[in-house]
Amino acid sequence: MDDRRDDVKYEPVPGHDHMSIQSPAENMAKLGENVKINLDDCGERGGRIFLYVAVCVAHLTSFACGVALGWTSPVIPKLNGEIEPENNPLSQPITMHQQSWLGSLLPLGAVLGPFAAGLFVDRIGRKKSILISTSPFIVAFIMAIFTHDINLFFLMRFLCGLALGAIFTILPMYVGEVAEDANRGSLGSLFALFICIGILFSYCVGPYVSLTTFNILCVIPPALFFPIFMLFIPDSPHYLIACNDQEGAENALMKFRQKSKQGIQQELLEIKKSVEASMANKGKFxxxxxxxxxxxxxxxxxxxxxxxxxxxxxxxxxxxxxxxxxxxxxxxxxxxxxxxxxxxxxxxxxxxxxxxxxxxxxxxxxxxxxxxxxxxxxxxxxxxxxxxxxxxxxxxxxxxxxxxxxxxxxxxxxxxxxxxxxxxxxxxxxxxxxxxxxxxxxxxxxxxxxxxxxxxxxxxxxxxxxxxxxxxxxxxxxxxxxxxxxxxxxxxxxxxxxxxxxxxx
The missing domain is CATH 1.20.1250.20 (MFS general substrate transporter like domains)
Structure with a gap:
């Protein structure tokens, strides 16, 4: 028997406007939401191992940036004949003018990299953008393995600059969006640290191996990064929410936080609010x-x-x-x-x-x-x-x-x-x-x-x-x-x- 009376009018309780009572069914729904949020706040602790692994994998690209930045230090003395002139792949030593271009073409390419990244980072996502931005590193170092022409070395440095400029724009954005508030600063600082490690790699390896061997070793980190990141690391939950991919965002956040679907609902709600506010107030230059x-x-x-x-x-x-x-x-x-x-x-x-x-x-x-x-x-x-x-x-x-x-x-x-x-x-x-x-x-x-x-x-x-x-x-x-x-x-x-x-x- 249904004891509900259709003629009863449910009025808000004074001092409880946020619980405005319209019907018992709606009250139960709101109560369920509150209970869910409370469970999220004090429930699962989750884990951070996958998040740290994912960020370190992503920073293989910043390692490649460091390798590219330090590359000229051991290579130029070999190309200008100061060290091992008999192993110079070029027909004659490079001039001071050519040395300047070999150093400066990387930052010239990096000037264009951020603009290129800006064209596709919001269209295809952070993950695909990082993968695309890493590709020039692979092409450049493979080119350097076989080239005997200074102009191809110039092109190689320009390609490294394009990749570096794009990575500098996209990777901090990706790490900031997948990190938690408590570790965003420390994970973000890994960017500069991995660059320094990449530079050290060039300094330690470059002087002691042939130019061909050095370039082969340089191509390994970005080549390893590509399949690992593509197959095992999710995209940013912020981007997935912006694409209305609720299920994808949930799966990504569950993986990064190592929590159940219920355990990530509160953070997912906060991400939605942040994305909606950002999209509503999209700024221009x-x-x-x-x-x-x-x-x-x-x-x-x-x-x-x-x-x-x-x-x-x-x-x-x-x-x-x-x-x-x-x-x-x-x-x-x-x-x-x-x-x-x-x-x-x-x-x-x-x-x-x-x-x-x-x-x-x-x-x-x-x-x-x-x-x-x-x-x-x-x-x-x-x-x-x-x-x-x-x-x-x-x-x-x-x-x-x-x-x-x-x-x-x-x-x-x-x-x-x-x-x-x-x-x-x-x-x-x-x-x-x-x-x-x-x-x-x-x-x-x-x-x-x-x-x-x-x-x-x-x-x-x-x-x-x-x-x-x-x-x-x-x-x-x-x-x-x-x-x-x-x-x-x-x-x-x-x-x-x-x-x-x-x-x-």
Whole structure:
């Protein structure tokens, strides 16, 4: 017998508008939802092993970026005849002008990479975009195995740049979307660490094997990454939700969190809200100039990556072994280069431990001072290197200077400009800001590496390093005067600071 009365009108209970009673059936449904959310909040703990494995697999691409960045350091001395001239695959040694192009074509390709990535990252997803972006690495290193033409080496470096620029844009986005709030910072910092490990790989292996063997070894990591990532690692749940693939998003999140379907419902709901808000307020490039805060954010972002490149980092990365050969010290150039690479890896692993304790602003100031001091001392060594006393008693100064430079760069101006970029812009225009900033960064890197040889011929190698030191001093004042502290602040607080509502350093 049905005891319900159709003439009864259910009224909201005062003070309980959020439980507005319309019918017993609806009350039960709402109660079920609340119970489900409570179970999600205090139920399954899940696991993180698969998430860590997936992120490390994804970072094989950043390892390949590091290999490409360090590739020229052991290769150029072999191509210009300074080392093993009998094994040079080219018919004649390369000139200084060709060396500049070999170094600078990678950042030139990287200028275009972010724009290429922006065209398809939201259309085909993060996973497919990463796979496509990795393909030029495979093609480039295979090409380098067989080529005997300098022009094909130029093409190989340009392809590496395209891949690198795209990976720099897509991979941090993917890792940020699959990570949890509690480990997003540490997993994101692996990007810079794997790049440093890739650079160290080039420094350790390149000088001791033939050019052909080196290129074969370089192609292995991206070639292994391709099938593993394609077959076993899911796409970003954020992208799957944006494509209305509810089932795919659930399966991906269950795999990343190692939870049941019920255990991921609360996080899935939060992802849906985030994606809906982002799609409803999709920003455009012109939005970057619509407020004082966004203009200031863009100026800070472009300034940080400018000083990152003007510190001379790409000259150091591309020509480390050549620099040590020019110093004339008694320490073998290959050994000195490996020591610098090891220090860079160790220093890069310190940033996640320091940044939350000291703040980004302090670390960037420390970084600028250390880099400026290192470049100044390196320039001084080259200025007086013809003095026999200097060679006898200060043979250690070049390696000490580059160790100091790499430590202070790797903890500060290496990773932190990109971390600050992620905090300065609202989510709806972060993609546009990242594309512009990354492309500008690599354009500047191209110009610096391309003109380094000409500038060195004009003012001497010591003058070039002193010029980098001056830019590091300017970087100190830029950070001290213009950059607010972003660590420990919400995104809204950062926007308030940028818009001048209150000033906090």
């Amino acid at each position: 012109t939005d970057l100039f619509k407020s004082r805060g966004l203009i200031r954010a863009l100026m800070i972002s472009l300034g940080l990556v400018s000083f990152q490149q003007l510190s001379g980092i790409n000259v150091v990365l591309f020509y480390t072994q050549t620099i040590f050969l020019l110093t004339g010290t008694s320490i073998p150039s290959a050994i000195s280069t490996i020591i610098v690479g090891i220090v860079q890896v160790l220093a890069g692993s310190l940033t996640p431990l320091l940044v939350e304790r000291t703040g980004k602003r302090f670390i960037l100031i420390f970084s600028a001072v250390g880099m400026g001091l290192a470049m100044g001392l390196l320039g001084f060594y080259f200025y007086v290197q013809n003095n026999p006393t200097v060679i006898t008693y200060f043979f250690w100064l070049p390696i000490a200077s580059l160790i100091c430079f790499n430590i202070t760069y790797s903890v500060g101006f290496g990773p932190l400009p990109w971390a600050v970029l992620g905090e300065l812009f609202p989510a709806n225009i972060k993609s546009a800001a990242s594309t512009i900033t990354a492309s500008f960064c690599w354009l500047l890197a191209f110009i610096i590496t391309n003109v380094f040889g000409s500038v060195t011929e004009a003012i001497g190698i010591y003058g070039s390093f002193w010029l980098f030191a001056i830019f590091c001093v300017l970087a100190f004042f830029f950070v001290y005067i213009l950059l607010p502290e972003t660590s420990g602040k919400t995104l809204q607080e950062i926007q308030d600071i940028l818009n001048g509502k209150y000033c906090v350093l």
